[in-house]
Amino acid sequence: MEIIFNTGHYSKRQTKRPAITTNEGPETKYVQIVCDVYTNPDSTYPISIMPYKFDISQYGEKERSSLEFNVKNLSDQDLDMTLVDMPAGMFKITLPKKIKAGQTGKGKIELLKDQIKKEFEKSVTFQVNDKLNSRFTVPVKRTIRIPGANPTDTTTAKK
Amino acid sequence: MRKLTSLLLLLASLLGAFAVAAAEPKLTIPETVFDFGFVPQNAKVSHIFWMHSTGTDSLKIVKVSPG
Numbered sequence: 337m338e339i340i341f342n343t344g345h346y347s348k349r350q351t352k353r354p355a356i357t358t359n360e361g362p363e364t365k366y367v368q369i370v371c372d373v374y375t376n377p378d379s380t381y382p383i384s385i386m387p388y389k390f391d392i393s394q395y396g397e398k399e400r401s402s403l404e405f406n407v408k409n410l411s412d413q414d415l416d417m418t419l420v421d422m423p424a425g426m427f428k429i430t431l432p433k434k435i436k437a438g439q440t441g442k443g444k445i446e447l448l449k450d451q452i453k454k455e456f457e458k459s460v461t462f463q464v465n466d467k468l469n470s471r472f473t474v475p476v477k478r479t480i481r482i483p484g485a486n487p488t489d490t491t492t493a494k495k
Numbered sequence: 496m497r498k499l500t501s502l503l504l505l506l507a508s509l510l511g512a513f514a515v516a517a518a519e520p521k522l523t524i525p526e527t528v529f530d531f532g533f534v535p536q537n538a539k540v541s542h543i544f545w546m547h548s549t550g551t552d553s554l555k556i557v558k559v560s561p562g
Contacts, residue, residue: 337559340541343534353562356546359555360520367524367544368562371531380533388535421529421542459540461531471532473540 339369346373371473382411382466383435385474390445390460393479402446405474409435411466417441420471421461426451427476429460445476455479521550 341352349372356365374380377388386406394400409415417431426448432441445460461473529542548554 337546338541338543339529340539341531341534342539343536345536347536351562355558355560355562356522356524356556357558357560358520358522359557360522360550365522365524366527366562368528369531369542370528371534371540373534373536375536377535389538423541423543457539457541459531459538459542461542463532471530473531473534475535475538475540477539 337367339367341369341371343371343373347375348373380472382409382413382415382470383417383464383472384408384410385462385472388474390474390476391478392445392447393477393481395479395481397482399452401452402444405443405445406440407432407435407443408440409437412437413466415464415466417443417462417464419460420463421473423458426456426458427460431462447478451478453480518552519550520548520552520554522554523547523549 337356339354343350349370351368351370353366353368356367358365377386378384384407386408390403390405392400392403407417414434414436416434419429419431422429428446428448430444432443435441455478457475457477459473459475461471463469463471524544524546526544529544531540531542534540
């Protein structure tokens with residue numbers, strides 16, 4: 337079950353708890369998502385990811401299937417970055433192995449071949465090894481606008 | 496002999512009834528909480544929660560209400 341959360345104009349700590357009713361019985365089951373919505377892209381700590389939204393849209397004939405991003409370590413300790421969550425079978429993500437204090441590392445997100453003709457809005461979640469094991473979720477969006485052509489498929493419910 | 500056959504038939508029907516009564520759907524969600532961490536405003540983020548049908552009868556999801 338995919339839970340999609342639109343952060344809209346929310347700010348600070350948010351918790352959502354969708355309820356699931358089944359034929360199991362009267363008891364309702366829940367899943368829960370938690371996030372810290374930030375308003376200023378420069379305000380995150382201990383890292384700052386730029387761009388803070390990954391837009392791999394393609395406007396025109398020239399194929400665009402990847403995006404490079406920078407990760408700035410704002411803390412005073414070296415940090416390792418790991419991938420926590422991403423949709424299966426859509427991307428290949430390369431992360432900087434270790435980012436020294438105050439330094440910037442480079443990462444890359446590449447679409448897998450069968451995603452190139454699709455439009456979608458998904459997200460990827462990273463974690464760094466600071467004291468809090470801080471997490472960062474970056475939205476990933478792809479729109480295709482080619483004059484005289486339409487995308488062959490979409491994975492979102494935009495119709 | 497007739498008595499034995501009747502007894503066996505009764506036993507079989509009782510076992511069958513018990514099996515039907517014992518068939519129950521069950522939903523198991525291994526991960527129920529997901530922390531996105533920092534998320535920008537005006538963005539859509541998503542996560543997939545796996546749901547397993549671990550009962551003895553078919554599981555039907557009747558309703559999902561946003562939290």
